[in-house]
Amino acid sequence: MMKRQLHRMRQLAQTGSLGRTPETAEFLGEDLLQVEQRLEPAKRAAHNVHKRLQACLQGQSGADMDKRVKKLPLMALSTTMAESFKELDPDSSMGKALEMSCAIQNQLARILAEFEMTLERDVLQPLSRLSEEELPAILKHKKSLQKLVSDWNTLKSRLSQATKNSGSSQGLGGGPGSHSHTTMANKVEMLKEEEEELKRKVEQCRDEYLADLYHFVTKEDSYANYFIHLLEIQADYHRRSLSSLDTALAELRENHSQADHSPSMAATHFSRVYGVSLATHLHELGREIALPIEACVMMLLSEGMKEEGLFRLAAGASVLKRLKQTMASDPHSLEEFCSDPHAVAGALKSYLRELPEPLMTFDLYDDWMRAASLKEPGARLQALQEVCSRLPPENLSNLRYLMKFLARLAEEQEVNKMTPSNIAIVLGPNLLWPPEKEGDQAQLDAASVSSIQVVGVVEALIQSADTLFPGDINFNVSGLFSAVILQDTVSDRLASEELPPTAVPTPATTPAPAPAPVPAPALASAATKERTESEVPPRPASPKVTRSPPETAAPVEDMARRSTGSLAAAVETASGRQALVVGKPSPYMFECITENFSIDPAHTLMVGDRLETDILFGHRCGMTTVLTLTGVSRLEEAQAYLAAGQHDLVPHYYVESIADLTEGLED
Template identity: 55%
Template sequence: MVEQRVEPAKKAAQVIHKKLLGCLQSQLGLDTERRMKKLPLMLLSVSMAESFKDFDADSSIRKVLEMCCFMENHLAKTLAEFELKLEKEVLEPLNKLSEEDLPEILKNKKQFAKLTMDWHNALNKHFVVSCGSFSLLHTVDMVIHSLQDQYSADLYHFATKEEAYANYFIRLLELQAEHHKNSHDFLERNITELKEKFKAHLTSMATTNNSRGKVYGEPLLTHLYDSGREIAVPIQECVHMLLHTGMREEGLFRLAAAASVVKRLKSSLDGGVMNHSEFTDPHAVAGALKSYLRELPEPLMTFELYNDWFQAAGKKELTDKLEQFKIVLKKLPSENYNNLRYLVQFLSCLSEQQAVNRMSPSNIAIVLGPNLLWPHMEGEAALLDMASASSVQVVAVVEPLIKYSSSLFPEGTVPPSMFCLLVFRGGVLGVL
């Protein structure tokens, strides 16, 4: 029975060794560190490390990718250690068994069988035994018995070692179980930690966003108080983006952009998370700015001063008109005044490029004026008024504000071109 197990054992060792080699993800003969570098898990970890660098420090994706990068790196190391153990404790013994130990037994078996067959063939041919032939026969008989003894010893050795050979396959399963358990425990522990950190991050972000307060549709004073700012986020952010991308854009504030892009930009401004490089369409930026002004519960130029603005605009003499405008401007709450001044000086800067962008003070006033001043009415009446004759009157108010901004906003005022330069450098709040 033992004799019949040798050939199947050799075949099993060869086949399983070959298939097991195909399961490996690393190269044989390397230490743990060098194995890791070639593993797909390690390449995945490196890709994650390169990817999260592109996100800002507060990004949820960055924080998750950082943790995933660490975890994939650890899994790669665990896998490299597992495959190194597998090579030493399973693959090498199987290879020795299939390529050295068992082939030697089969070789002795083959030699013994051949010599025995040759011996019997010679006897069957009635070999004539001479006096000198007895010595030869004796020698052959000794060789046969020697091979038989060696083969028997090999079989005995195989029989005593068969349990150890079978243990190679048990060891394979043990190593796999150990590897998968370690990986599972590590993943379970760190995924739980990752979820807790991610939840805490989201809570922190939500708290931060709540502390900022909602932007669109909220009263100007509420937003400025919650955010601790002097200039409203949509006004300042949109002005910055337009100074970079929109000053020479024809029809700015007049041409509409894709509604989906405007909506996404408004969501970013509302959430307090802005990436200027993500929004490259100046018309979308202008649309988001117009939308903010239009959605204010009270216009930037206030309900209370609605009639005062029209009375000032009705003065025929320019000097009288500007003096009346200055009087009305002084009546504005400081928050409204600061934001109106910031916006108007930008619009004045924009109008300097009218030869290219076709946006003169008059054209700007036509498209933007109704978003700065409207009467205190509700529902459809207010919407109708924005499209009625009173909107024409609003143009008469807003156009001179843009055209004569340097005169109307004298304190700390700089020429529009200098205003643009200061905004680029981030110093405008110190001047205005």
């Protein structure tokens, strides 16, 4: 018994190593042996492909068309779209687009359902039969043949041994008529009969197995067609889907382009003004100066030149959004925003910041920095002039336009408190910022936290605008804003002829809004009426000003700086966490803090108002430093330290107040 098992194990090992079985090999030729070796891999391939292909189905397997479609995610999407567009105006562009999308999703769902049903019928079911019925039946015959051949070989061995034993007993003296001889002869005869019967079964099973192999050979090409048919079905599905999508898109685009010229669709041009490159914007609208730059400058020339804190105070989000949309959709209807200069200034800052590339370009960033770092004024001016000459023509034209305006704005600094330095602080980060590089740490919002070098560049451009950009300039380049100019002129004449002199306006007592443009005779008659200052209604405060009276970035001599307040409270407000107060910082204490809390010094901020203590300490500890301008040290001191090469006393960033720092941290 042990010998038989050992012999069987040896046969199995031989089968695994050679890829064939010795029991069946003696009955097969070389060609059929190769066919036999393909049976098991073919079965596994059919089974695995069927399993994975079944998992790709999105609908309910075996269901009819209607039930299958209902279960598809595309049909669920179509249903949701159908429910949604009912709440929209059917004549609106969004309503029409959503209705068309709903119909196409429904159509795509039905195409998908038909595809899956065809796939099940022509591919999945044949693969299932192949892997679960046809090939297993052949392999079952093979296994039966192997067992019969093994049993036959064993029986032949027993018969041979019995024959030898019978001959041995005769040689030992057992006569033909002896009992032992008779018993042995009967055993041999019985084994011969069993061997003949088993041989007949082997031959019968062999014939069936050979027939199976020949059948597999003839059907092998048809089995390969299952996979070819799979690709054909998929190609047809994608062609039908693409055809439906192309038809729907063509119709949708045609309807959308027709509606694009209607007033209700004017807002769709919004994306062509904000957030696109300067060259693209100018080319599409056929302009020399960007629309937001010219429109905002013209409105500010009309109403905002004497507004205190212009560009510093944030505009209301809703007003700013509406102004940007109106500017993009109907720039002829901007008069209503003239009385809100802070919103206009915010729209200009937003346009500059949303440019994909800054107005002063990424390519020239290092050149601007090098020019600003020169100490000798003449050399610095010459370097700035050289960098300006290397700007692209459209960038140079718009930068010249803007700098000319900012220089004019700075002429009113006694009233609006916006010196070239203050203007550069708030606008510099929107005109020039470094290109992003992989691995850079996340920085504070550049609109709130300014780089000293960038501010130095912009301040120099404003101060030297007449030298760097010689010649007069007509701010109404496009001629679209004549109504605004007329309004400004008439307002000035009325104020000079009829109103008594008043003090410089402040945010609490601002001048009255200019009257809307009317025909010239009406204006002339209005000018002859007697009016007093009390009859002029005060202009309402801008809706976005919610802070206390503004602080100045660079105060004049008669104004005391306000305290920075509680830095801990600012950090708590921005981060939403309770601050951990550890006392007056020292290098040893900071080292303990970083070790205790596993903090990277590069990920910490030192915020202070003294260059010689706070900023110096931050640099020596490896922190990012931020100077607040509401304390002791001034911007001029930092610029002097920078020019002297004392970089440990120069902050990485500075802010006008803690409020600006809080906005930067929140962003």
